[in-house]
Amino acid sequence: MAKRRKRKSTKNPVLPVLLLILGILIISGLLGLENATTDMPKATNIISKIFTSDTASKDKVSTNVNKDKEDKNTSDNSTNGIEDEEKKQVITPLTTSLKLHFIDVGQADSILLEQNGEFMLIDGGNKDDSSIVVEYLKNSGVKELKYVIATHIHEDHIGGLPTVLKSFPVKNFYIGKRTATTSIYKNLVSTAKNLKLTFTEPKVGEKFNLGGAEITIVSPNSSGYEDLNNDSIVVRVVYGNNSFLLTGDAEDESEAEMLKSGQTIKADLLKIGHHGSPSSTTAAFLKAVNPKYAVISVGKDNSYKHPAKATMNRLKAASIPVYRTDESGTIVATSDGNNITFDKGLGSYNGR
Ligand SMILES: [Zn+2]
Known part of the structure; x- marks a missing residue:
């Protein structure tokens, strides 16, 4: 690669300048990436928070489902259609007397x-x-x-x-x-x-x-x-x-x-x-x-x-x-x- 660059540079004197600019761009890009990397934990946190809150909300729903199973509370605590479906299957009717x-x-x-x-x-x-x-x-x-x-x-x-x-x-x-x-x-x-x-x-x-x-x-x-x-x-x-x-x-x-x-x-x-x-x-x-x-x-x-x-x-x-x-x-x-x-x-x- 170095040889090719060297050969190319001899053919075209503008090329080293372009390479220099390119180099500067790459370095600043890397710096940008580094910043992005330092931000990564934050992003991970956000993702993990999403999962955590999702799990928590599911737990909450599942607790409510169990409660519903017991007292036939018909209040709607579900967050989406799938959970609605699951809830309906679980709560009605009280299966045993x-x-x-x-x-x-x-x-x-x-x-x-x-x-x-x-x-x-x-x-x-x-x-x-x-x-x-x-x-x-x-x-x-x-x-x-x-x-x-x-x-x-x-x-x-x-x-x-x-x-x-x-x-x-x-x-x-x-x-x-x-x-x-x-x-x-x-x-x-x-x-x-x-x-x-x-x-x-x-x-x-x-x-x-x-x-x-x-x-x-x-x-x-x-x-x-x-x-x-x-x-x-x-x-x-x-x-x-x-x-x-x-x-x-x-x-x-x-x-x-x-x-x-x-x-x-x-x-x-x-x-x-x-x-x-x-x-x-x-x-x-x-x-x-x-x-x-x-x-x-x-x-x-x-x-x-x-x-x-x-x-x-x-x-x-x-x-x-x-x-x-x-x-x-x-x-x-x-x-x-x-x-x-x-x-x-x-x-x-x-x-x-
Ligand atoms: Zn008695």
Whole structure:
């Protein structure tokens, strides 16, 4: 090359000048490139920011999609047609239902909740109901209980639980701190300890999920109640646009505390407290919960004279349809996230 240049330069004296100008241009060009190179990180930053914000926005959309899947929120957070398409496929409809089985255990409580293959049992009836509850759970496809809640330590709520704990693996076991010297209570504690179950104390405001359903503990708001029924762990379950308040045997004192706490207690379905006792389901509480449906777990001809006339009259006055295990046996309520349906007919407002 050098030789050729040299030869060319001898032929044309203007050429070195042109080469010089060219050289200057190249050098300034290189300087320009160098500047461009120093700018490169900035450009890379911008590109990476674009990708980051793109990823973030996708994450945001995907979070919203998941949220939508749970609560059927139809607000549009997508940024393009493809994501719109993906979102539509994911959110409609809620593919599985939430089922609440109010198992007929006579004058006692046992409620099985089922959502998307996950199960929760609230109470296990009396000791004599053990096999009824275990069989019912087996027939319902229970292989594992994600949650077991012992609302309070009366026999008609915990009596059947030891057999349940021995029959299914239990992931989370909720029980209040109150203890007792009864054989029923001791049996529950020793069984749970032998199975190395962790005892989880309920904390008001604590939330957990059963499939796509969100469960919040709303009571007990206090402790040391004179009446053990007020120890009852009360949970509010939300599934899509439907909500459920399951009150154990909570009495007026606990109901007043729930009202005072300012928590959301409104629910489409209210499991009537304490088997329809007159000391539960106060007018103020009923008004605040404002249920579309009520379910009473109560035994036929029980010695406590539940459900009480006073309670049934309050439900009748508020025109709340009632479903009762003493009249219909086990009741299954099914929610698709918008509507609740029942497998049994309406109960009467007859009280005792
Ligand atoms: Zn009870």
